[in-house]
Amino acid sequence: MPQDDTFVIVGLTGGIASGKSTVANMMAELGARIIDADVIARKIVEPGEPAWEDIREAFGDEVLRDDDTLDREALGKVVFGDREARKKLESITHPRIGQRMMERAQQIRSEGHHWVIYDAALIVENGIHEWLDSLIVVAADRDVQIKRVMERDNMSHDEAVQRLDAQMPLEEKIAVADYVIDNNGTLQQTREQVEQIYQQIEEGVRTRGTAKPADEDAQT
Ligand SMILES: CC(C)(COP(=O)(O)OP(=O)(O)OC[C@H]1O[C@@H](n2cnc3c(N)ncnc32)[C@H](O)[C@@H]1O)[C@@H](O)C(=O)NCCC(=O)NCCS
Numbered sequence: 001m002p003q004d005d006t007f008v009i010v011g012l013t014g015g016i017a018s019g020k021s022t023v024a025n026m027m028a029e030l031g032a033r034i035i036d037a038d039v040i041a042r043k044i045v046e047p048g049e050p051a052w053e054d055i056r057e058a059f060g061d062e063v064l065r066d067d068d069t070l071d072r073e074a075l076g077k078v079v080f081g082d083r084e085a086r087k088k089l090e091s092i093t094h095p096r097i098g099q100r101m102m103e104r105a106q107q108i109r110s111e112g113h114h115w116v117i118y119d120a121a122l123i124v125e126n127g128i129h130e131w132l133d134s135l136i137v138v139a140a141d142r143d144v145q146i147k148r149v150m151e152r153d154n155m156s157h158d159e160a161v162q163r164l165d166a167q168m169p170l171e172e173k174i175a176v177a178d179y180v181i182d183n184n185g186t187l188q189q190t191r192e193q194v195e196q197i198y199q200q201i202e203e204g205v206r207t208r209g210t211a212k213p214a215d216e217d218a219q220t
């Protein structure tokens with residue numbers, strides 16, 4: 001039996017525009033607490049923050065706007081076409097994103113919650129799934145991802161492909177997933193899968209102290 005102080009972090013990941021935010025919003029509507037890595041990533045680079053200072057030093061004033069905020073489009077153009085530059089940016093941002101995430105998780109735990117979802121694009125790339133309780137992967141076919149990212153971000157086909165290619169292939173993420181959500185269909189079809197997984201997590205956390213599915217838990 002789990003203790004009253006059970007607290008687990010469930011990762012939510014998938015490629016760009018696969019539907020992570022869409023799934024996270026559905027989970028939140030059902031009552032889940034969410035930590036969004038993209039939101040943290042934006043906060044830590046606000047003017048004057050240590051990560052902003054480091055980015056300015058590494059990439060120069062060309063990636064800043066007149067008001068000193070980060071020119072995300074300009075920085076995106078630099079890092080998505082250049083692996084080394086991307087690694088440099090990640091070495092500045094990722095440790096700080098991780099730290100803020102842990103602080104938020106502790107806060108949510110102290111409010112009496114027993115689980116939280118960590119929504120982040122690069123969980124598997126960074127090996128973070130190794131120390132999370134369990135992992136949900138949102139899957140969408142490559143052409144669906146490209147179409148959705150082009151529409152949402154008003155991006156060219158080439159830019160969309162470049163971003164997709166900066167991430168690990170979906171199959172490698174699915175290989176380490178506890179739950180896979182197929183988000184190629186309608187939002188209603190996705191919602192049905194989300195509701196089922198939410199119930200499984202609630203039940204698992206309450207009765208076994210883990211968000212992993214019961215059958216998988218039995219195998220391990
Ligand atoms: C390069 C930046 C400025 C571009 O900003 P922009 O507003 O155009 O994109 P946004 O931040 O909304 O990211 C959109 C999506 O791009 C993908 N993405 C972002 N950073 C990366 C990366 N380093 N590697 C691969 N994919 C990435 C993710 O799927 C993300 O959800 C920004 O993405 C950034 O600061 N990236 C580094 C921080 C990071 O790794 N964030 C990812 C979540 S941990």
Ligand SMILES: Nc1ncnc2c1ncn2[C@@H]1O[C@H](COP(=O)(O)OP(=O)(O)OP(=O)(O)O)[C@@H](O)[C@H]1O
Nearest residue numbers: 015016017018019020021022148152183185186187
């Ligand atoms: N099942 C669906 N049917 C139609 N459109 C969808 C569906 N799921 C998501 N979308 C749309 O596709 C786009 C990408 O979805 P979303 O923003 O949830 O992806 P994401 O994985 O969070 O993206 P990112 O990695 O860029 O943060 C959004 O415009 C969203 O409204």
